[in-house]
Amino acid sequence: MAAPVIELDALTRRFGDLVAVDSIDLRVEPGQFFGFLGPNGAGKSTTIKMVTGLLAPTSGRIRILGTDLVADPVAVKRQIGVVPEGLALYGRLTGAEFLNFAGRLYGLDRETTARRASELLEFMRLADRPDTLITDYSHGMQKKLAMAAAVIHGPRILFLDEPFEGVDAIAAGTLKAMLQRMIANGATIFLTSHVLEIVERLCSHVAIIDHGKLVAQGSLDELRAGQQRNLEQIFLSVVGGPPETAGELSWLG
Numbered sequence: 001m002a003a004p005v006i007e008l009d010a011l012t013r014r015f016g017d018l019v020a021v022d023s024i025d026l027r028v029e030p031g032q033f034f035g036f037l038g039p040n041g042a043g044k045s046t047t048i049k050m051v052t053g054l055l056a057p058t059s060g061r062i063r064i065l066g067t068d069l070v071a072d073p074v075a076v077k078r079q080i081g082v083v084p085e086g087l088a089l090y091g092r093l094t095g096a097e098f099l100n101f102a103g104r105l106y107g108l109d110r111e112t113t114a115r116r117a118s119e120l121l122e123f124m125r126l127a128d129r130p131d132t133l134i135t136d137y138s139h140g141m142q143k144k145l146a147m148a149a150a151v152i153h154g155p156r157i158l159f160l161d162e163p164f165e166g167v168d169a170i171a172a173g174t175l176k177a178m179l180q181r182m183i184a185n186g187a188t189i190f191l192t193s194h195v196l197e198i199v200e201r202l203c204s205h206v207a208i209i210d211h212g213k214l215v216a217q218g219s220l221d222e223l224r225a226g227q228q229r230n231l232e233q234i235f236l237s238v239v240g241g242p243p244e245t246a247g248e249l250s251w252l253g
Ligand SMILES: Nc1ncnc2c1ncn2[C@@H]1O[C@H](COP(=O)(O)OP(=O)(O)OP(=O)(O)O)[C@@H](O)[C@H]1O
Pocket: 015, 018, 020, 038, 039, 040, 041, 042, 043, 044, 045, 046, 047
């Protein structure tokens, strides 16, 4: 079996007394389309930020593509793309300026960067108002631009935090096609999403985190464990469904 491209050992992050990520061990193999699931506040975004070098772990080890992230963060960042929770765009640039900036930052030459930037703007349907500043983009437009910037260098691993949140159905379709093409070309994708139908359709492997702890992981077939269950049923069985009594909030009518 090929070496894992993401290896987390006892990865932990505390915020004061809160253990947001609690000693996670995780392996992602090359070419996997990996869904990282969990309820609100479970620790997904905190994990993605640590794994992509945006937030320091309290303890534990992160190896990406065989390299220790703390020992050589630049070597890792060169080969990955990330769309974090907060998007991290520069509002005073236009979309084209930002993509050109991102491409040059990743070390692409000027011509390659310009060609890929304009292809990506067309692909994401962001090309028709070239002079608009990012700060004046809608939320979904900003998300698509962040996605474009994250792939301009052809990353070997793409990390996406809630990529389908806030984007329209056309963009979601475009995005799915782009991700499937990356997988076909040998990349690995690691995403969080609350849209379990999309995760079920796209992902080959899933991990579920709850209160900072990994509570399930495996291929979708492994998680089904021979039963006719969809991902939502698996998810609810692992992290608990809605409260059984509807007695509260009775004043809502
Ligand atoms: N900078 C911070 N300071 C203090 N607490 C934090 C900080 N960042 C996250 N937390 C806490 O850590 C926990 C995990 O947060 P995280 O954002 O990782 O959850 P999540 O799984 O991404 O949730 P969601 O599905 O709502 O995006 C939460 O209890 C959150 O309040």
